[in-house]
Amino acid sequence: MPVEPLPVFIVHRDEPERCVRTARAFLAQNVPVELTVIDNGSSAEVVARLRRELPQAEVVALDTNRGFGPAANVGLRRWLKMGATEWAAVAAHDALPEPGCLRALLDAVAARPRAGLASAVYGEENAGVWLARTDMKPVVDRYFGGILVAAERRVGWEDAGHPHGTLMIAGRRCVREVGLFDERYFAYCEEADLGERTRRAGWEVGVVWDAVVRNPSMSASSAAVEYLQLRNSLLLVRDHFGRYPAFIRLTMALGDTAMRTLLPRRRTPIFSLPARCRAIVDFGRGRYGPPPASLWAA
Numbered sequence: 001m002p003v004e005p006l007p008v009f010i011v012h013r014d015e016p017e018r019c020v021r022t023a024r025a026f027l028a029q030n031v032p033v034e035l036t037v038i039d040n041g042s043s044a045e046v047v048a049r050l051r052r053e054l055p056q057a058e059v060v061a062l063d064t065n066r067g068f069g070p071a072a073n074v075g076l077r078r079w080l081k082m083g084a085t086e087w088a089a090v091a092a093h094d095a096l097p098e099p100g101c102l103r104a105l106l107d108a109v110a111a112r113p114r115a116g117l118a119s120a121v122y123g124e125e126n127a128g129v130w131l132a133r134t135d136m137k138p139v140v141d142r143y144f145g146g147i148l149v150a151a152e153r154r155v156g157w158e159d160a161g162h163p164h165g166t167l168m169i170a171g172r173r174c175v176r177e178v179g180l181f182d183e184r185y186f187a188y189c190e191e192a193d194l195g196e197r198t199r200r201a202g203w204e205v206g207v208v209w210d211a212v213v214r215n216p217s218m219s220a221s222s223a224a225v226e227y228l229q230l231r232n233s234l235l236l237v238r239d240h241f242g243r244y245p246a247f248i249r250l251t252m253a254l255g256d257t258a259m260r261t262l263l264p265r266r267r268t269p270i271f272s273l274p275a276r277c278r279a280i281v282d283f284g285r286g287r288y289g290p291p292p293a294s295l296w297a298a
Contacts, residue, residue, distance in 0.1 A: 013042055018094045022094060035054070
């Protein structure tokens with residue numbers, strides 16, 4: 001009996017070379033896959049290149065950059081409506097699964113009837129990120145939101161607060177009950193929100209240590225990333241833990257921003273005072289979705 005291909009939705013914007021490399025890495029897995037590239041408003045030339053170089057994939061071209069979560073939802077809605085598989089994968093356009101990655105993920109969830117979300121683990125530190133990510137697992141903290149903490153295992157399944165968004169798989173029954181990515185986030189923290197909702201609904205969320213993905217780049221502009229991470233962490237904490245933890249998170253953010261403004265040597269590579277200030281203001285106003293256009297060029 002033939003095995004139903006695993007739907008894989010790759011969210012892409014303006015990085016066709018990386019996207020093609022990622023797609024080919026999925027095609028080389030020892031699991032049959034059905035590839036769909038969700039393009040987030042790239043130029044017509046870029047879309048044409050993807051279709052030319054990836055004849056094995058369907059390319060769905062969106063008219064604008066909707067963000068990671070909203071673009072992933074385009075694929076997931078199609079899967080829920082027309083697909084038949086129990087699981088589907090979502091990946092960033094620069095995710096490089098190592099051999100056997102998808103098989104390890106599917107084997108791990110097959111042994112857990114209440115598994116709802118699972119993700120691969122990082123194979124190396126991200127060259128564009130200042131925090132080590134190996135031997136760490138994602139959790140949702142009451143005051144900080146989505147963070148990484150030291151892992152307790154190095155093999156098999158380990159419970160986590162949320163999946164890594166670089167490469168994750170989602171179960172059909174879970175998604176039907178819990179819902180898709182919250183599109184207010186645009187990008188960053190949306191997987192933490194989905195993980196928190198999933199766990200609270202009684203489903204399991206975990207990382208699989210035998211499933212490794214490499215993610216050697218950060219392609220988004222620094223100011224936009226800074227903005228999204230702060231604004232969205234405030235939204236995440238408030239929605240799931242209440243106004244008081246959100247006030248504490250805001251207070252910590254204000255103190256940290258003042259410290260890094262006064263002490264340049266303590267700044268992170270993506271530090272941006274205008275982006276942080278705008279994030280706080282927009283959170284207070286309830287402005288969500290894409291970052292301000294000015295931050296994309298900063």
